[in-house]
Amino acid sequence: MKFKLNGATEQYDGDPGQPLLWALRDSYGLTGSKFGCGIGNCGACTVHIDGRAVRSCVTPMNAVDGRTITTIEGLSPNASHAVQRAWIEEDVPQCGYCQAGQIMAVASMLSATPNPTDDDIDRQHTNICRCGTYVRIRKAIHRAAAYLRQEA
Amino acid sequence: MEIAALSRRQFLMATLTATGGLMIGASLPRITTAKSSTPLNAFLTIEPDGKTIIGVSQPDMGQGMYTTMSMLVAEEFDADWSRVSVEQLPLMLTRDAEGNMAWKHVPQGAGGSTSVVNLYQPLREFGARARQLMLGAAAKRWNVATDALRTEPGKVIHAASGRSVKYADLAQEAAALEPATEVPPLKSPSEFRLIGKEVGARKVREVVDGTTTYGIDVQMPGMRHAVIARCPYFDGELAEFDDTDARKVPGVLDVVTMSGPGTGKPYSTMAPGVAVIAESTWAAIRGRDALKIRWDEGPFRGETTAGFDDDCRKALDNDSAGLVVRSDGDLDAALDDAATVVTRRYRLPYVHHATMEPQNCYADMRDDGCTVIGPMQMPSGASRLIAGLTGFDRMAIDIRMTRLGGGFGRRLTSDFAAEAVLVSRAAGVPVKVTWTREDDMAHDFLRPGGWHELSAGLGEDGVINAWRHRVASPSKYYRREDATAWEAEVYTDDPPAGLVDHLRYEYLEMNSGAWRGSWRAPAHTANAFTVQSFIDELAVESGRDPLEYRLALLGEARELPYSNHGGPTWNPGRLAEVLKVAADKAGWGRTYPEGEGLGIAGHFTFGGYVAWVAHVRVGPDGGLRVLRLTGAVDCGLAVNPNGIRAQMEGGACDALSTALGEEVTIDGGRHRETNFHQYRLMRIDQAPRAIDVHIVQGSDQPAGLGEPPVPPLAPALTNAIYAATGKRIRALPIADQLMT
Numbered sequence: 001m002k003f004k005l006n007g008a009t010e011q012y013d014g015d016p017g018q019p020l021l022w023a024l025r026d027s028y029g030l031t032g033s034k035f036g037c038g039i040g041n042c043g044a045c046t047v048h049i050d051g052r053a054v055r056s057c058v059t060p061m062n063a064v065d066g067r068t069i070t071t072i073e074g075l076s077p078n079a080s081h082a083v084q085r086a087w088i089e090e091d092v093p094q095c096g097y098c099q100a101g102q103i104m105a106v107a108s109m110l111s112a113t114p115n116p117t118d119d120d121i122d123r124q125h126t127n128i129c130r131c132g133t134y135v136r137i138r139k140a141i142h143r144a145a146a147y148l149r150q151e152a
Numbered sequence: 153m154e155i156a157a158l159s160r161r162q163f164l165m166a167t168l169t170a171t172g173g174l175m176i177g178a179s180l181p182r183i184t185t186a187k188s189s190t191p192l193n194a195f196l197t198i199e200p201d202g203k204t205i206i207g208v209s210q211p212d213m214g215q216g217m218y219t220t221m222s223m224l225v226a227e228e229f230d231a232d233w234s235r236v237s238v239e240q241l242p243l244m245l246t247r248d249a250e251g252n253m254a255w256k257h258v259p260q261g262a263g264g265s266t267s268v269v270n271l272y273q274p275l276r277e278f279g280a281r282a283r284q285l286m287l288g289a290a291a292k293r294w295n296v297a298t299d300a301l302r303t304e305p306g307k308v309i310h311a312a313s314g315r316s317v318k319y320a321d322l323a324q325e326a327a328a329l330e331p332a333t334e335v336p337p338l339k340s341p342s343e344f345r346l347i348g349k350e351v352g353a354r355k356v357r358e359v360v361d362g363t364t365t366y367g368i369d370v371q372m373p374g375m376r377h378a379v380i381a382r383c384p385y386f387d388g389e390l391a392e393f394d395d396t397d398a399r400k401v402p403g404v405l406d407v408v409t410m411s412g413p414g415t416g417k418p419y420s421t422m423a424p425g426v427a428v429i430a431e432s433t434w435a436a437i438r439g440r441d442a443l444k445i446r447w448d449e450g451p452f453r454g455e456t457t458a459g460f461d462d463d464c465r466k467a468l469d470n471d472s473a474g475l476v477v478r479s480d481g482d483l484d485a486a487l488d489d490a491a492t493v494v495t496r497r498y499r500l501p502y503v504h505h506a507t508m509e510p511q512n513c514y515a516d517m518r519d520d521g522c523t524v525i526g527p528m529q530m531p532s533g534a535s536r537l538i539a540g541l542t543g544f545d546r547m548a549i550d551i552r553m554t555r556l557g558g559g560f561g562r563r564l565t566s567d568f569a570a571e572a573v574l575v576s577r578a579a580g581v582p583v584k585v586t587w588t589r590e591d592d593m594a595h596d597f598l599r600p601g602g603w604h605e606l607s608a609g610l611g612e613d614g615v616i617n618a619w620r621h622r623v624a625s626p627s628k629y630y631r632r633e634d635a636t637a638w639e640a641e642v643y644t645d646d647p648p649a650g651l652v653d654h655l656r657y658e659y660l661e662m663n664s665g666a667w668r669g670s671w672r673a674p675a676h677t678a679n680a681f682t683v684q685s686f687i688d689e690l691a692v693e694s695g696r697d698p699l700e701y702r703l704a705l706l707g708e709a710r711e712l713p714y715s716n717h718g719g720p721t722w723n724p725g726r727l728a729e730v731l732k733v734a735a736d737k738a739g740w741g742r743t744y745p746e747g748e749g750l751g752i753a754g755h756f757t758f759g760g761y762v763a764w765v766a767h768v769r770v771g772p773d774g775g776l777r778v779l780r781l782t783g784a785v786d787c788g789l790a791v792n793p794n795g796i797r798a799q800m801e802g803g804a805c806d807a808l809s810t811a812l813g814e815e816v817t818i819d820g821g822r823h824r825e826t827n828f829h830q831y832r833l834m835r836i837d838q839a840p841r842a843i844d845v846h847i848v849q850g851s852d853q854p855a856g857l858g859e860p861p862v863p864p865l866a867p868a869l870t871n872a873i874y875a876a877t878g879k880r881i882r883a884l885p886i887a888d889q890l891m892t
Contacts, residue, residue: 015402015403015434015435015438018432018434019434022432022433022434023434025369025433026377026432026433026434027432029371030362031362031365031366031368031369031371032361032362032363033362034366034368034508034509034557035368035510035586035588036508036510036589036828037589037827037828038588038589038590038827039589039827039828039829041827041828041829042508042828042833044508071362072361072362073361073362073363075361078361079357079360079361084360084361087356087360088356088357088360091352091353091356091794091798092356092360093214093356093359093360094214094215094216094798094802095212095213095214095507095508095509095555095556095557095558095559096214096356096359096364096555096557097366097507097508097509097557097558098508098557099359099360100359100360100362103360118841121836122836122837123837125835125836126835126836126837127835127836128508128828128833128835129508129805129836130506130507130508130558130560130806130833131214131508131558131802131805131806132801132802132803132804132805132806132808132809132834132839133798133801133802133805134805134834134835134836134839135801135805135839135840135841135842135843136798136801137836138836138839138841
């Protein structure tokens with residue numbers, strides 16, 4: 001199968017049932033997407049497929065044929081995406097392990113809901129942060145939303 | 153990682169001594185290999201463009217070591233913070249004159265909130281020594297006296313002549329100088345440019361762009377992937393297995409067995425198992441799925457959570473069952489004389505660490521040594537364990553820490569490193585062992601569960617004259633000869649010891665097969681919950697305000713002896729102060745409508761004082777909303793205020809998540825929960841939208857803050873629930889207890 005990965009065309013002929021996450025990490029050397037649960041529950045593995053957030057640990061390779069995949073490594077040059085800048089400015093990460101997934105999920109959420117209320121965030125953002133950086137995540141989401149509105 | 157790892161390996165090759173031994177942590181640091189950069193000492197390297205690379209000796213699991221530790225070095229060096237970048241140093245050991253293993257430079261490891269305490273002095277000294285070299289080089293270049301010079305961030309200045317020179321331009325001359333044997337004078341706090349200031353955190357960018365290498369991300373030349381089927385039963389054994397189908401899975405290369413620790417022995421690995429080695433993680437997972445294994449279910453096959461709870465309650469029913477570990481005054485007489493005696497029981501669950509990064513480790517076993525790379529809180533413990541397993545000289549064991557995707561005490565134990573070493577040796581290839589989430593949840597050193605019974609004898613005015621605390625729990629100290637069980641679960645100098653004249657602490661050691669260990673602030677979590685809940689109950693019983701009641705118990709500021717970790721003394725006045733500040737900032741005393749209220753609790757943990765006020769609302773249906781948390785913290789000198797706020801916020805959320813819904817239940821001698829759909833971690837919708845943190849500096853010496861924020865949060869929460877609803881939560885987790 002063929003797909004686009006962070007702008008480059010890739011050919012894959014391995015196990016079609018392999019989750020996208022493991023292919024990204026082991027075959028393509030893209031380790032920014034993290035393994036957290038393997039059941040699509042925690043969101044640490046979040047990537048974009050055709051611009052929408054999906055949990056790559058439960059997305060088999062045979063589902064990505066012809067699709068466009070963006071991982072944290074391809075989200076922006078130089079960590080310049082509004083969500084990444086907001087994450088740096090609010091100093092969100094502690095251990096940092098979940099944060100790539102958080103950022104990918106938020107980037108996707110903001111494209112559908114550009115001006116989220118706190119209740120929107122509660123409903124739509126479901127990634128786990130075990131360090132409990134939620135207060136800063138919330139601030140960073142609002143900050144990123146403001147940046148994106150300025151850019152629009 | 154591959155490029156960096158290769159260059160590091162090449163660098164190691166270049167530092168082989170004449171006798172063939174490996175110079176670990178020699179005076180040349182391993183933090184960089186660029187030819188043009190200039191190492192000043194083990195912690196500081198300058199690049200020609202002025203970039204200052206500071207090596208951090210401590211593992212960072214989210215507690216902010218990369219920033220806080222490098223601030224200490226940078227402060228005394230007078231580094232330009234905007235040009236500081238940080239690298240993780242490997243484990244650096246040496247052999248002293250008597251042939252004993254010793255720290256090469258500083259103690260390394262992260263546990264007990266000790267890093268800033270242990271390293272506040274030595275890291276500043278490394279910085280000051282390097283600054284002295286800069287001054288010396290400038291003095292030589294300009295032919296002036298050293299004391300005619302001063303530094304500004306990143307440069308040396310000779311005020312008399314108006315000359316200045318950047319550190320980067322002096323670095324080579326500075327590095328050629330002989331370092332002074334005496335430690336130069338350190339700055340006084342009024343001269344601090346970084347310590348205590350709001351400086352930007354380091355190594356955030358690498359997290360948000362996905363380039364940080366965690367242990368699970370390590371890729372090395374020739375590396376294979378391994379996944380292990382471990383015996384899920386406490387003290388169970390591998391009976392038999394059939395790997396025929398596993399070996400047929402495409403990509404599977406080998407199947408090997410792995411030994412367990414042996415019954416009653418200290419842990420090396422956690423359990424025996426069968427490892428599948430493959431070309432990819434996925435192939436290893438599929439190969440493991442295809443194994444047919446029969447386990448011997450072991451001596452605890454009948455253990456259940458309900459049975460364990462029963463055992464604890466029955467133990468407490470026997471009034472004379474406890475081992476007395478502290479006894480002050482005449483408790484029995486004081487209870488007899490009391491106007492009122494109040495007795496309550498509280499229940500604590502077994503709790504899982506659930507680091508977001510599951511356990512993993514890379515090991516490359518060679519004939520004469522090994523390289524081990526992974527997320528370790530205690531790299532020296534890993535080194536010792538591996539030396540025991542392999543017989544290698546410890547100087548031949550190269551241990552490198554990655555950034556840790558969470559620790560919380562889980563990675564104090566190095567069983568995952570032992571596994572990687574055993575599997576690499578058995579398979580004859582370098583391997584990275586990866587744990588799935590199910591593996592991580594099935595095998596963890598849990599925070600011990602148990603039941604506590606507290607009794608107090610009150611005078612007419614509610615004054616506490618007698619206090620008895622009985623702890624029925626298994627200990628996290630077990631299977632080891634160097635420790636006494638009760639010491640891990642009851643801290644004998646914890647308040648109200650020293651505050652109540654007639655007092656007795658007792659321990660009832662319970663039997664359980666569950667793997668147990670250190671969980672962020674260990675027994676302080678259980679003891680703060682029970683003690684701070686009980687004090688609240690006594691205040692209510694006495695018709696007194698919970699804050700005022702606590703302050704009356706604590707009394708004046710004074711140093712009381714504290715022989716447990718975090719001593720040698722503690723000061724009730726500092727605890728009173730954080731309670732007052734938190735209460736004041738939270739608007740304590742305000743009245744709220746039915747279903748809404750404030751709760752307060754404070755605790756002294758490992759040298760730090762923290763108080764929380766929780767503001768909650770409980771709906772008519774029992775729905776709980778934590779509206780706001782207000783915290784006050786006194787960890788002495790606040791080195792990194794932003795880091796302190798982060799630990800307070802994160803610690804509060806950790807404790808809140810745990811109190812709301814976390815429990816590992818046991819059925820048939822194994823854990824029942826398998827993944828996050830059953831072990832429920834808090835998400836953003838349950839997190840408070842506001843956490844306010846107020847920093848109080850009660851000392852000019854710093855205390856660590858990885859753990860102190862956690863213990864007082866759960867009782868502040870349950871006390872708030874009581875204030876809001878009149879319902880007293882005495883068993884954790886809260887789960888559905890508020891549902892009507």
